[in-house]
Amino acid sequence: MPGSVLRIVKTYQCLPLLLAVLAGLVLTGCSQPENIITSVHTLNQRIASTLDTDAVQLSYSPRPAPLPAVRQLKPAGQPVGMSLLTSLRLGHCNVGQQIAQRNSALGRLEDGLMRLQGDIKLLQGLKECIKQPKSAPLVDELQRAIEAKSRQLQFDTAHALATDKALRNALDIGAEPLQKVDPAAFNTALDALTQIVNWLQQPGPQPHLHEWREQLAQSDYLNRLSRSVVSMRLKLRQLQAGLPPLTRATGCDSKGVPQRAKVLRNVFMQFFINDVQADLALLTTQFQQYQPLLRQLADISPQPALTGYLVRLSEQGQQLSKVSKSFVQPWQEFFANCGFTPGED
Known part of the structure; x- marks a missing residue:
């Protein structure tokens, strides 16, 4: 009996401290996280x-x-159909493999800047293919395809800017402000975007494009x-x-x-x-x-x-x-x- 009374007394002595701790936990849980604002x-x-x-x-x-929705930015019109290029039977050129890759399941899923890079490679491949002796019977068709694809570059650029998820992630206005200013995180994201903007000004084959896009996609x-x-x-x-x-x-x-x-x-x-x-x-x-x-x-x-x-x-x-x-x-x-x-x- 005396032991029970002692335990009860100790419990009541600790109660104010316990309540204070619980109150602190409640306030911490309810408070809004701090940010730069x-x-x-x-x-x-x-x-x-x-x-x-x-x-x-x-x-x-x-x-x-807000950043305009994809449907608002997608260009009107239709790109040069891959069926036309496929029908030319360009297996004797490197571009033939590029056309096959574009027609594959993975190729059809490619979008945004990566698709734009693929379109640029395709145009370069067509220009190289027309110079080959085996392309002599197809010169007229290849020339028409090159002209059509060249005219389409603005369409391809517009489509890439409209649909690229990594680029849209960077350019959008975020749902939350920064918790704090972080020079390292800023420099990484800014460098990736700088490289992409430089590439867009002079687009061509670029092995690091995927890496830059990943950096933008993973950073808010x-x-x-x-x-x-x-x-x-x-x-x-x-x-x-x-x-x-x-x-x-x-x-x-x-x-x-x-x-x-x-x-x-x-x-x-x-x-x-x-x-x-x-x-x-x-x-x-x-x-x-x-x-x-x-x-x-x-x-x-x-x-x-x-x-x-x-x-x-x-x-x-x-x-x-x-x-x-x-x-x-x-x-x-x-x-x-x-x-x-x-x-x-």
Whole structure:
């Protein structure tokens, strides 16, 4: 009996600690994972707490237009039929094997940039085949096939840009922002996209094309970078629009400098200058390196819908810089009206 009482007493002594641990687990499970935009939400909460107001409602809106769907980008018309090339019986040329591979089950599944590379190899093969002596009886047919395939290159490029899953994965705006800025992941994805853009400007046989596509397919870094830049811009603009006149809200429009104004100054220095501005610098630096590739792809694309999307996306970094400068303006007025000097304690 005494042992039972002792166990009960010990259990009750441990109960507060147990409840605290459980509460911590519940809060951890319910909290949202932090990401590169968390600093804006923290700044929002700190400003609201200092001014004793409700926090501004921040949301990902208005949403930018998404990457156009495949069906919107697929070019109209029909490519040169493989049946025509098959009927030419080009077994005496290397291109005959290429035609057979394209007609195979695996060949029919090939799409996007890999299919475009196959089309380019096919055209080169036809040009080589027409020079061979055994092709003499087929010269007219081969010449017509070469001309038709040459005219079709723009169609093939449009089809590749519309359907390539790896490229679409990189160019889309992600569902979530970055957890953090990762230079290594960024450089890997950017290098792969750079190589692909260079190849599209001068397409030809390229043994590393599949490798570059795999790197883009397996990385969500570029699309999440775009999401981060857009989200940061939207939420900073919303926060600025929701702020009251800071000088009046802190009492700096009367004699003296109220304590609330001093606290708000510290909030701005700690949570905007140290945190938000640091995140802004990292994002804009990476997006500035990404932006030229978007512009180059816009120039390559034969589809107006894709060109327009890429141009708009390429402008997001500059728009974020403009919004961040605009966000700072009322704070500069607040500092001046309250007699604060940036960097003072």
